Amino acid sequence: MTMSDTSFAGRLRSFADSDLFYSFRRSKTTVIAAAALALLFFGAIFAPVIAPFDPFDIAHLNLLDSELPPAWMEGSNSAYWLGTDTQARDVLSSILYGLRISLFVGFASVILAAVLGVFLGLVGGFVGGIVDAVIMRVADVLLSFPAILVALLINGVMRGILPANQHESAAILVLVLAIGLTNWVQYARTVRGSTLVERQREYVQAARTIGVGRLRIMLTHILPNVLGPVLVIATINLGMAVLTEATLSFLGVGMPATQPSLGTLIRVGNEYLFSGIWWVVIFPSATLAVLVLAVNLIGDWLRDALNPKLR
Amino acid sequence: MFVFLVRRLLQAVMVMLAVAFIAFLMFRYLGDPVNNIVSQDATQQQREEVRQRLGLDDPMAIQYGRFVINAAKGDFGVSYRNSRPVSALLAERLPATAELVLVAALLSLVLGIPLGIYTALKPRGVLSQGLQIMSLIGISLPTFVTGILLILVFSVWLGWLPSFGRGDVIDIGWWSTGFLTASGLKALILPSFMLCLFQLTLIMRLVRAEMLEVLRADYIKFAKARGLKNRAIHFRHALKNTLIPVVTIFGLQLGGLIAFAIITETVFQWPGMGALFIQAVNFTDVPVMAAYLVMVSLIFVIINTSVDLLYNVIDPRLRTDPTRASGKGA
Amino acid sequence: AELRYAAAGDIYGLDPDSMTDSFSNNFLSHIYEPLVRYNKELKIEPALALSWEVVKPDVVRFKLRQGVKFHDGADFGADDVVMSLMRAVDENSPIKGNLPALKSVEKIDDYTVDLHLAGPTPLLNNYLTNIAVFDAGWLENNNAVKPINAELGQEGYTSTHANGTGPFKLESRRPDAQTVLVANEGWWDKPQHNLTKIIFTPIASDATRVAALLSGEVDIITPSPLQDAKRIAANPGTKVLENPGLRTIMMNFNMRDKLVDGNVEGNPFKDARVRKAVYQAINMDLVRDKIMRGKSRVSGMQIAPEVPGFDAKLNERFPYDPAAAKALLTEAGYPDGFQFNMNCPNDAYVNDEEVCQAMTAMLAQVGLNAKLVTEARTLHFKKAQEGQTDMFMIGWATLPMLDGFSVLSAMLHSPEEKLGTWNPGGYTNAKVDELVKKIDVELDETKRREMMVEAFAITEQEVAWLPLHQQPLSWAVRDNVEVVQTADDLLRLWYVNVK
Amino acid sequence: MALLEVENLKVEFPTRKGVLTAVDNVSFNVEQGEILGVVGESGAGKSMTGAAVIGLLEPPGRIGGGQIRLDGKRIDNLSPDEMRKIRGRHIGAIFQDPLTSLNPLFTVGEQLVETIRTHLPMSAADAKKRAIGWLAEVGIPAPDRRFDQYPHQFSGGMRQRVVIALALCAEPRLIIADEPTTALDVSVQAQIIALLKRVCRERNAAAILVTHDMGVIAETADRVAVMYAGRLAEIGPVAHVLQKPSHPYTAGLMGSIPRVGPRPKRLIQIEGSMPRLTDIPSGCAFNPRCPKVFAECHRIRPELRPVADGAAACLLYEGVTQ
Amino acid sequence: MNAAPIKLKSREAPLLQVKGLKKHFAMSKPFLNRLLEGGEQQTVKAVDGLDLDIPRGQTLSLVGESGCGKSTVARLIMGLSSPSGGSILFDGADISRAPAGQPADIRRRMQMIFQDPYASLNPRWRVADIIAEPLRTYGMCASRQEQRREVDRLLEFVGLNAKDGDKFPHEFSGGQRQRISIARAISTKPEFLVCDEPTSALDVSVQAQILNLMREMQRELGLTYLFISHDLAVVNFMSDWIGVMYLGRLVEVSPAAELFANPQHPYTRLLLDTIPDLEMSKRDRQPAAGEVPNPINPPPGCHFRPRCALANERCRREAPVLRVYDGGVSASCHAVEEGRANEPITVQASAAQSLRAAV
Ligand SMILES: Nc1ncnc2c1ncn2[C@@H]1O[C@H](COP(=O)(O)OP(=O)(O)OP(=O)(O)O)[C@@H](O)[C@H]1O
Ligand SMILES: Nc1ncnc2c1ncn2[C@@H]1O[C@H](COP(=O)(O)OP(=O)(O)OP(=O)(O)O)[C@@H](O)[C@H]1O
Ligand SMILES: [Mg+2]
Ligand SMILES: [Mg+2]
Numbered sequence A: 001m002t003m004s005d006t007s008f009a010g011r012l013r014s015f016a017d018s019d020l021f022y023s024f025r026r027s028k029t030t031v032i033a034a035a036a037l038a039l040l041f042f043g044a045i046f047a048p049v050i051a052p053f054d055p056f057d058i059a060h061l062n063l064l065d066s067e068l069p070p071a072w073m074e075g076s077n078s079a080y081w082l083g084t085d086t087q088a089r090d091v092l093s094s095i096l097y098g099l100r101i102s103l104f105v106g107f108a109s110v111i112l113a114a115v116l117g118v119f120l121g122l123v124g125g126f127v128g129g130i131v132d133a134v135i136m137r138v139a140d141v142l143l144s145f146p147a148i149l150v151a152l153l154i155n156g157v158m159r160g161i162l163p164a165n166q167h168e169s170a171a172i173l174v175l176v177l178a179i180g181l182t183n184w185v186q187y188a189r190t191v192r193g194s195t196l197v198e199r200q201r202e203y204v205q206a207a208r209t210i211g212v213g214r215l216r217i218m219l220t221h222i223l224p225n226v227l228g229p230v231l232v233i234a235t236i237n238l239g240m241a242v243l244t245e246a247t248l249s250f251l252g253v254g255m256p257a258t259q260p261s262l263g264t265l266i267r268v269g270n271e272y273l274f275s276g277i278w279w280v281v282i283f284p285s286a287t288l289a290v291l292v293l294a295v296n297l298i299g300d301w302l303r304d305a306l307n308p309k310l311r
Numbered sequence B: 001m002f003v004f005l006v007r008r009l010l011q012a013v014m015v016m017l018a019v020a021f022i023a024f025l026m027f028r029y030l031g032d033p034v035n036n037i038v039s040q041d042a043t044q045q046q047r048e049e050v051r052q053r054l055g056l057d058d059p060m061a062i063q064y065g066r067f068v069i070n071a072a073k074g075d076f077g078v079s080y081r082n083s084r085p086v087s088a089l090l091a092e093r094l095p096a097t098a099e100l101v102l103v104a105a106l107l108s109l110v111l112g113i114p115l116g117i118y119t120a121l122k123p124r125g126v127l128s129q130g131l132q133i134m135s136l137i138g139i140s141l142p143t144f145v146t147g148i149l150l151i152l153v154f155s156v157w158l159g160w161l162p163s164f165g166r167g168d169v170i171d172i173g174w175w176s177t178g179f180l181t182a183s184g185l186k187a188l189i190l191p192s193f194m195l196c197l198f199q200l201t202l203i204m205r206l207v208r209a210e211m212l213e214v215l216r217a218d219y220i221k222f223a224k225a226r227g228l229k230n231r232a233i234h235f236r237h238a239l240k241n242t243l244i245p246v247v248t249i250f251g252l253q254l255g256g257l258i259a260f261a262i263i264t265e266t267v268f269q270w271p272g273m274g275a276l277f278i279q280a281v282n283f284t285d286v287p288v289m290a291a292y293l294v295m296v297s298l299i300f301v302i303i304n305t306s307v308d309l310l311y312n313v314i315d316p317r318l319r320t321d322p323t324r325a326s327g328k329g330a
Numbered sequence C: 001a002e003l004r005y006a007a008a009g010d011i012y013g014l015d016p017d018s019m020t021d022s023f024s025n026n027f028l029s030h031i032y033e034p035l036v037r038y039n040k041e042l043k044i045e046p047a048l049a050l051s052w053e054v055v056k057p058d059v060v061r062f063k064l065r066q067g068v069k070f071h072d073g074a075d076f077g078a079d080d081v082v083m084s085l086m087r088a089v090d091e092n093s094p095i096k097g098n099l100p101a102l103k104s105v106e107k108i109d110d111y112t113v114d115l116h117l118a119g120p121t122p123l124l125n126n127y128l129t130n131i132a133v134f135d136a137g138w139l140e141n142n143n144a145v146k147p148i149n150a151e152l153g154q155e156g157y158t159s160t161h162a163n164g165t166g167p168f169k170l171e172s173r174r175p176d177a178q179t180v181l182v183a184n185e186g187w188w189d190k191p192q193h194n195l196t197k198i199i200f201t202p203i204a205s206d207a208t209r210v211a212a213l214l215s216g217e218v219d220i221i222t223p224s225p226l227q228d229a230k231r232i233a234a235n236p237g238t239k240v241l242e243n244p245g246l247r248t249i250m251m252n253f254n255m256r257d258k259l260v261d262g263n264v265e266g267n268p269f270k271d272a273r274v275r276k277a278v279y280q281a282i283n284m285d286l287v288r289d290k291i292m293r294g295k296s297r298v299s300g301m302q303i304a305p306e307v308p309g310f311d312a313k314l315n316e317r318f319p320y321d322p323a324a325a326k327a328l329l330t331e332a333g334y335p336d337g338f339q340f341n342m343n344c345p346n347d348a349y350v351n352d353e354e355v356c357q358a359m360t361a362m363l364a365q366v367g368l369n370a371k372l373v374t375e376a377r378t379l380h381f382k383k384a385q386e387g388q389t390d391m392f393m394i395g396w397a398t399l400p401m402l403d404g405f406s407v408l409s410a411m412l413h414s415p416e417e418k419l420g421t422w423n424p425g426g427y428t429n430a431k432v433d434e435l436v437k438k439i440d441v442e443l444d445e446t447k448r449r450e451m452m453v454e455a456f457a458i459t460e461q462e463v464a465w466l467p468l469h470q471q472p473l474s475w476a477v478r479d480n481v482e483v484v485q486t487a488d489d490l491l492r493l494w495y496v497n498v499k
Numbered sequence D: 001m002a003l004l005e006v007e008n009l010k011v012e013f014p015t016r017k018g019v020l021t022a023v024d025n026v027s028f029n030v031e032q033g034e035i036l037g038v039v040g041e042s043g044a045g046k047s048m049t050g051a052a053v054i055g056l057l058e059p060p061g062r063i064g065g066g067q068i069r070l071d072g073k074r075i076d077n078l079s080p081d082e083m084r085k086i087r088g089r090h091i092g093a094i095f096q097d098p099l100t101s102l103n104p105l106f107t108v109g110e111q112l113v114e115t116i117r118t119h120l121p122m123s124a125a126d127a128k129k130r131a132i133g134w135l136a137e138v139g140i141p142a143p144d145r146r147f148d149q150y151p152h153q154f155s156g157g158m159r160q161r162v163v164i165a166l167a168l169c170a171e172p173r174l175i176i177a178d179e180p181t182t183a184l185d186v187s188v189q190a191q192i193i194a195l196l197k198r199v200c201r202e203r204n205a206a207a208i209l210v211t212h213d214m215g216v217i218a219e220t221a222d223r224v225a226v227m228y229a230g231r232l233a234e235i236g237p238v239a240h241v242l243q244k245p246s247h248p249y250t251a252g253l254m255g256s257i258p259r260v261g262p263r264p265k266r267l268i269q270i271e272g273s274m275p276r277l278t279d280i281p282s283g284c285a286f287n288p289r290c291p292k293v294f295a296e297c298h299r300i301r302p303e304l305r306p307v308a309d310g311a312a313a314c315l316l317y318e319g320v321t322q
Numbered sequence E: 001m002n003a004a005p006i007k008l009k010s011r012e013a014p015l016l017q018v019k020g021l022k023k024h025f026a027m028s029k030p031f032l033n034r035l036l037e038g039g040e041q042q043t044v045k046a047v048d049g050l051d052l053d054i055p056r057g058q059t060l061s062l063v064g065e066s067g068c069g070k071s072t073v074a075r076l077i078m079g080l081s082s083p084s085g086g087s088i089l090f091d092g093a094d095i096s097r098a099p100a101g102q103p104a105d106i107r108r109r110m111q112m113i114f115q116d117p118y119a120s121l122n123p124r125w126r127v128a129d130i131i132a133e134p135l136r137t138y139g140m141c142a143s144r145q146e147q148r149r150e151v152d153r154l155l156e157f158v159g160l161n162a163k164d165g166d167k168f169p170h171e172f173s174g175g176q177r178q179r180i181s182i183a184r185a186i187s188t189k190p191e192f193l194v195c196d197e198p199t200s201a202l203d204v205s206v207q208a209q210i211l212n213l214m215r216e217m218q219r220e221l222g223l224t225y226l227f228i229s230h231d232l233a234v235v236n237f238m239s240d241w242i243g244v245m246y247l248g249r250l251v252e253v254s255p256a257a258e259l260f261a262n263p264q265h266p267y268t269r270l271l272l273d274t275i276p277d278l279e280m281s282k283r284d285r286q287p288a289a290g291e292v293p294n295p296i297n298p299p300p301g302c303h304f305r306p307r308c309a310l311a312n313e314r315c316r317r318e319a320p321v322l323r324v325y326d327g328g329v330s331a332s333c334h335a336v337e338e339g340r341a342n343e344p345i346t347v348q349a350s351a352a353q354s355l356r357a358a359v
Helices: A008-016 A019-026 A028-045 A091-127 A129-143 A147-161 A164-200 A202-210 A214-250 A262-270 A279-306 B002-027 B033-037 B044-053 B060-072 B086-121 B126-140 B143-157 B182-215 B218-225 B230-268 B273-283 B286-314 B322-327 C022-028 C078-088 C124-128 C136-141 C206-214 C226-234 C272-281 C284-291 C322-332 C352-365 C377-385 C405-412 C430-441 C445-461 D046-054 D080-086 D108-119 D124-137 D156-168 D186-203 D214-220 D238-243 D248-255 E031-037 E070-078 E127-137 E144-157 E162-166 E174-186 E204-221 E232-238 E256-261 E266-273 E313-317 E334-338 E347-357
Strands: B170-172 B175-177 C002-007 C036-038 C044-046 C049-056 C059-064 C102-109 C112-117 C168-174 C178-183 C197-202 C220-222 C238-253 C339-345 C369-375 C391-396 C465-478 D004-015 D018-030 D035-040 D062-070 D091-094 D174-178 D206-210 D223-228 D231-237 D304-307 D310-313 E016-026 E043-054 E059-063 E085-090 E110-113 E192-196 E224-228 E241-246 E249-255
Touching: A019 A028, A019 A279, A028 A091, A028 A279, A091 A129, A091 A164, A091 A214, A091 A262, A091 A279, A129 A164, A129 B002, A147 A164, A147 A214, A147 B002, A147 B230, A147 B286, A164 A202, A164 A214, A202 A214, A202 E110, A202 E127, A214 A262, A214 A279, A214 B126, A214 B143, A262 A279, A262 B143, A279 B126, B002 B060, B002 B286, B033 B044, B060 B286, B086 B126, B086 B175, B086 B182, B086 B230, B086 B273, B086 B286, B126 B182, B143 B182, B143 B230, B143 C206, B182 B230, B218 B230, B218 D091, B218 D156, B230 B273, B230 B286, B230 C206, B230 D108, B273 B286, B273 C377, C002 C206, C044 C049, C059 C078, C078 C102, C078 C112, C078 C136, C206 C220, C206 C226, C206 C465, C226 C238, C226 C465, C238 C352, C272 C322, C272 C352, C272 C465, C284 C352, C284 C465, C339 C352, C339 C377, C352 C369, C352 C391, C369 C377, C377 C391, C391 C405, C391 C465, C405 C430, C405 C445, C430 C445, D004 D046, D018 D046, D018 D062, D018 D206, D018 D231, D035 D046, D035 D214, D046 D062, D046 D091, D046 D174, D046 D206, D091 D156, D108 D124, D108 D156, D124 D156, D156 D174, D156 D186, D174 D186, D186 D206, D186 D214, D186 E266, D206 D214, D214 D238, D223 D238, D223 D248, D231 D238, D231 D248, D231 D304, D248 E204, E016 E070, E043 E070, E043 E085, E043 E249, E059 E070, E059 E232, E070 E110, E070 E192, E070 E224, E110 E174, E127 E144, E127 E162, E127 E174, E144 E162, E144 E174, E174 E204, E204 E232, E224 E232, E232 E256, E241 E256, E241 E266, E249 E256, E249 E266, E313 E334
Parallel strands: C002 C197, C002 C220, C339 C369, C339 C391, D035 D206, D035 D223, D091 D174, D174 D206, E059 E224, E059 E241, E110 E192, E192 E224
Antiparallel strands: B170 B175, C036 C044, C049 C059, C059 C112, C102 C112, C168 C178, C178 C197, C220 C465, C238 C391, C238 C465, D004 D018, D004 D062, D223 D231, D231 D310, D304 D310, E016 E043, E016 E085, E241 E249
16 A cells, blocks of 8 residues: 655655556657657747747848748758748747747637536536536537537627727637637536536535535535546647637638737748748648647547546 | 427527527628628718618618528528529539538548557557557648648649549539549549548547447457357447447537538638638628528538437437437537 | 639629629620720720710710620620610619719610710720620510619529620539630631630639649639749749739828827827828838739839829839838827737738738837738728728729729718718818819810829828839739730730630 | 366466466366356455456456366467357356346347357257247247347346356356346346256256355355455365355355344454455465464465365465464 | 334334335426327336334334335435425434435434445545545534544544545555445434445455444444345344335334244245355255336335235235234235235245246
């Protein structure tokens, strides 16, 4: 039996000793994916510090420097490692900042969807009755409607509700809402399913006989026990959310070109695929692909690792 | 069964009403169709006239009500852009989308299921792991980028396949089909591949996961204990059980295919409903957009209902009580 | 020879009276012809009319060409013209604004008609270039005398069938997929083309369109993205055709009392010095060299050189001079600049979004904080027209008038009932208003032009608008295609030869 | 020669913390037509022993040593395909839960016919006749109608009957029944046990009956093997083991079973619980709980020694002095 | 309804009184189905008119086949579900409509121990937190220290180590977990414990430990138990009174010794016959016939009639009621009432046929 130790170092040690960490270490692809993801995160979080330029500081853009190729090519300027785009923005910096936005949209929408979905799933599963029926019918409708169409609709409505001059600044929130509101169903269904099971579990009954309140039971007893699958869905959805943002961008409702996400960079760069300025599209695409791939690989692993049946 | 269909019908009506409502809410903010209809230097008075003729000056609720009533009669109004009845426009483009989606769906099944089985039965094989990673890479790029890359490689560099359009089509009644001509079939390859890539991956991964799950089931263990042949165990007992969730997801994804066709059709200039929808969005062609959304939701309801009915074929437990199928997973 | 042609969008339908879209109308002019048409030099020349004379200031008489046959074999005559023109200006016609002055048409004899007008109409022929002539009998037989009435929900016969006098006949059409025209052997004019068939395909995606040309699936594409020019030129067997076009891109200033999204009291743009500062802060030469790849024509006027009313002197831009701009701002009381919003479309003009981005960068360098919003054109023009912007971009080609009056009346006259429709910023100058009203009815060509130049001089001095450039026409073709590129960006396939 | 001979069987699970031995040096025989009961607490290795015999250890589990012989022929080292031919045909199996043992998507008849035809050369029609015969045999009324029904249309007890029919329909001579009644209701349990006994007797089939219910053993088995922590603690005729257990563990186990009749103030209880596989004490695995423990028990691992009619693994019987 | 069957030895009022307790579950199809297909609302009568008195300091056990409603009774008493009819009095106070945990001053005095030791402890909580939860909820400890001390005491009381409080449930064996459950249940110093099959998931050697512990606790703390099990031998060890349930109704309630010595109801006899006899090995016992009938559609009259060898026309027509007989025995059976059951009942007769004909 392992000694329990509540100190942080102790927890760290017991994590390092845990099955989860062991299975992580054993899966080489996952380790590589995690490393890549960590690198991307690092780049995104510290973009203002490590990016060679600030692509949002338009006062310092000089069109004369536009469309420079990557540093190792002829006619390049070594200050711009990955070259510049048509607006003379440093591609590397744009990618770092774009990554920041993509990751923000991805995370925020996943968190929104997860919080909403988990909450609705918990309530639906625990309270049951009409509340549950309404939640699940709405979920059915949403589920039977493709995500990008729903996102398009929500996006349209959100833009309508906001005053016109805030569209640009609110674009990121609109996207988060659109993607988040589209994706909560999966969480809600999963959590509801587990809640229905957990609710019948005897530890919940035990808490009820003691007189613990409903909300408290939901939050302190059931919630921690249904989070496993949520984590898995969230990981995989993170990749999907980033891609959805890119796709919405392609359809013209994504992030504006003034605060480009990876998706916007790709959409804009896409037009230059034939023209020889390949670096404005290849590098952002590769970054996006690595990001989504890494997230999916980790999600895959997590699903297997958290599935008790597979152990 | 009858009750089941009635319930689905009610649900369908509700979905479509809701969709139409949201669509109307949204259209107000998509732009002003009048600008696209009158010439650039039209006077304010001309604009007002057009607005009035199109009924755009009525309150939203009235516009919505009118739309619903007319739609119930099968009349979706007239496209602002093409001055033709929306139903005719949609009918014209339905075959293109239907064929594209059908081929993509079949491709994803025909490739996805065997690959999924293979990777499940040989989970540690090099080829399996390669396939797994490849499939993930396939869905890690936005589809529009994949589409352009496909064109670049297969049309521009290799010159094997057309970069746009449906090729030659043959009319059978009001249906135009590209299945009967060589160029039509050739034209289908790239777009349907691009469209199916995501579902293909999904189905492959799903089949694999479900298969692994099923292979651990007690009845498989018992089947082994009875000494059945591996072939029978894998392809009779395991596969059939695997198919139940696959059918659900496939049904849901069919909806996704129709939606993603918007992007494929844009990239490949495929003359289908998705391309029409995008044009309509660009033009604020409200009747077309509304009709498209309503029609797509109708199609989804039909698909979902068929999927649920399909369950009964596969799963005898549901035959007595098809309502149980509605508890399907995501 | 056969020509495979791809453009960015499909035509809206086959009835030229059902839309004002210039691309559709141009395409249909291969099938339907007007009384008069523009030639290769964009000069008006007779088409179905042989000659015309002003009988009274408000009556113009047209002599019609004889021996012309419609595609279905019917003869062309005065009845056709009467019915076609009245159809265009019918109460329910969406295009009645294209011929605002016409009151009625009178048949004098089988080959003569009189057009009765609301008053002197110097631009009558310009308008007429855009009005198609149908076969009266065909319209009657197919219950299509009235223009298509969209609300009734009927499908107009004319939107799916076509019967004109033009150089090409409709063979088949699948919307959004393919429209096939074949040469009209019995065309009245001497063909300058060697085409037997035109296969037209819309390809919306730029990249796909270029790919189709590169892979040899089409012979000509319009437009060809500027940035792909190098690639297309380098590709054996394809070339790029680039010329300055008619469409002038410009920015409008909000001159109402308040900024929409400003950080200062009142509206600095009401001060001409501020507008001039904006003007001088922008380096259009650099924009041309970089973003427009050297292909645009920097412009000081709101019209292109081909358009009557143009004046070479006025076309000189105020020099790019950030220092002067800063000085002007300081003088006007805004040494640290101010904030305002700037709206641009992202799907309407060549590299529109990029141009605006570059401008915001340049404005930032003199301390002006332009909050850029780029949107699809439907949203953009709605906001622009409703005055929800402080600066917005618009392009104006003066088509179909092809005359400076188009800009003066719509963009520079104070907003009024029929005038100043595109002056949402609210620029007002009494002298300009007065000149516009005079130009409207002046039949003497020289006087009209003088007055137009005078009006432009005033507005330019006051920096009423900020002209940017004429955007380039960019088409690309296979080497064996010879095509005449006109500044109005319209493809006239009856001048095309395929070797 | 015994029908089944298991000699020094070892079942191992390689884990990251080392190799766990779930079944450790277990040896026993099963004679023709005999029912051998295997009892023990949860985790004692009963199921693993059964699974090893029928060759259905789930990876990563593996046979780590010893031999299993059927009719004197080794079967623990056969190729998967050869082993498949033994399963069903020579060794049948029944598992705990009849609900999950049957494939829900195939009719009961299909599953029976499939099994019969896999092992016996027979036409489809003959196989069907035989399948219906089997349904009748296990006491399913209206077997020809039931033939075309799906498992979910059967009640729990009837499903377990079907499972028995499936296990027997290729006429194996040995049946491994792993807790065949645990999932069933008390009143149905007895029916199923009675059925199992009857068919084994009628067909002269031997059975290994895995359970932790002493009552079931008492009325079913000829001999009983008691397992503890992966090892055989005692094996012998039922009457002997249940009434005069030799091993202190068996004795404790029997004492802790409440009985009908005059009730004691306290039940006899064995302190503590069975160790996990990861920390089995050295020497005798039972030593921490044994009331008769002495110093040597911590050092020497007892071997199975004949005691009375059976055998027990306890140092008390090895002549080791206290 | 008859008077409560248990004759009290003391004059003291019973701690728990249940009168005419009912719980019906609606099993109807969705509204739309009923509308279009007709068919009326169906109900499962999980508990159908139950009368029980449990004297202070004694144990009453409920036995019966799966699905006969034992757990439902437990849940109703604990307030985990609300009865469709009847009343529950705890120490004279009617709590039949009060939800679980309320009113706190009464519910604190009654606690429950569950069947599955693995499922009844929240796997994400530390053991100390689990045991302290009732203390916290009822505000029984003034300070954290006091709470911790109390938890330690409880752990040691049930035979665990005070240090075990820092561990998580998965670090314990099944028997140890059940001890933790017990510690939690007695933390509020209850007088009454409902134990729903507390040992059926445990191995016999561990079961003995738990049963012994519970008996000791009863002696030391003066607890009153409602003990639920399907194992008659276990029930025999634990109980003063035994109630036999069949399809939601009590068919017999007797003092424990009496029930085994002299079973009255045919169903009780059938149950007794399923107890394997450890002493008589390899006996060919005739198993009980038939399976538990469907509770949605119980036969009219006596529910046990289809499986009963003594059934006659009256049993088909008329549902029997619980009657009190000598020796504190009460049974609900026409045959017993008419004295037809005095002969040893041969359940075997019908059982032998129905072995092959069981449906
Ligand atoms: N995959 C595995 N990895 C590691 N150990 C395992 C694995 N499967 C089983 N075991 C261990 O093997 C031992 C024997 O298990 P087995 O299933 O034979 O017990 P059992 O006697 O049948 O118990 P039960 O009565 O609960 O069925 C157990 O301690 C179990 O923990
Ligand atoms: N929430 C519910 N909804 C519908 N029916 C229920 C519900 N809970 C219990 N029942 C039914 O009530 C009857 C009695 O169930 P209960 O759980 O009390 O039986 P039990 O005697 O405890 O059985 P077991 O020995 O299996 O635990 C059963 O038929 C069950 O199906
Ligand atoms: Mg087992
Ligand atoms: Mg129960």
